[in-house]
Amino acid sequence: MKNIILMGLPGAGKGTQAEMIVDNYQIAHISTGDMFREAMAEGTQVGLEAKSFIDAGNLVPDEVTAKLVEERLSKADTNDGYILDGFPRTTVQAEMLESITANVNKPLQKVINIEVDPKLLVERLSGRFICRDCGATYHKIFNPTKVENTCDRCGSHNFYQREDDKPEVVKKRIEVNLEMNTPLIDFYREKGLLISVDGTRSRDEVFADINEALSSLN
Incomplete structure (x- = not known):
């Protein structure tokens, strides 16, 4: 059984690691958004x-x-095992989760936090830019144009950045998430459930650390 919470700031690679965990261990990935949509x-x-x-x-x-989380965790x-993604978001919700997992007899075993320096995350998330003429997407660090300021696909020099990719917007989003995550990280560290992994490495290296942590669980 692998009952875990996966945590990480936007851009830390949480989605990628969740997919790799599910593929490797065949456990349910429960994201808050999906859970709401399914119940409705x-x-x-509770969905209604x-x-x-x-x-x-x-x-x-x-x-x-x-109630929704309890309903979802009651399913076969x-x-x-399960990965909770997006719940809990507060220590009040974390305390509620303790009662829920006791009720359904599926206790939480590990909380995995993918750690990446917030400054690096701003670079990762705000580097995307798009060709206005053909829609080709690039990244200034990970996928730049072959010739500076020239679209590989159509040769245009006309690029733009989406509002939610702009550095000031990304920075604010990360700050909000950091403020929300810090008390939870402290909460689970005190419970002895927290494992932090370095998310600045390749996806396979990050997964190797997560896999090592999960392999020890019954």
Whole structure:
């Protein structure tokens, strides 16, 4: 059984590592967004309750989210393990999760935090730019044009950057996530559940560390 939470700031590679964990261990990947969508599509009581808040443009209360998590963790596909992604977001939710996992008898075993320097993440996330004429996407570090300021595909010199890729927007997003994640990291460190891995390396090197941590779990 591998019951884990996967944490990391935007751009740290959490999505990539979640896919690799699922492929390797065949466990359920539970992201908050997918969980809400599934429950609403299935028309479960809790799903409809969540929908009423979302349709009104309100945040779903912790109590309703917790019920959804419990409903999801009660499903058979989590019997061999699960990755929680996007929940908990606060220490209050983390305390709720302790009760939930006790109720469904699927205790949390590890919290894996992929660590990357926030400055590096701003570089990673704000380096993308797009050709306005043909839509080709580039990255100033990882995928630059072959000739500076010239699109490889159409030869245009007309590039733009999406609003949410701009450095000041990316920086704010990372700051908000850092502020939210820090108390959770402290919470799970005190519980002895936290494992931090260096996310600045290749995806395979990062996964090797995660795999080592998960291999020790029963």
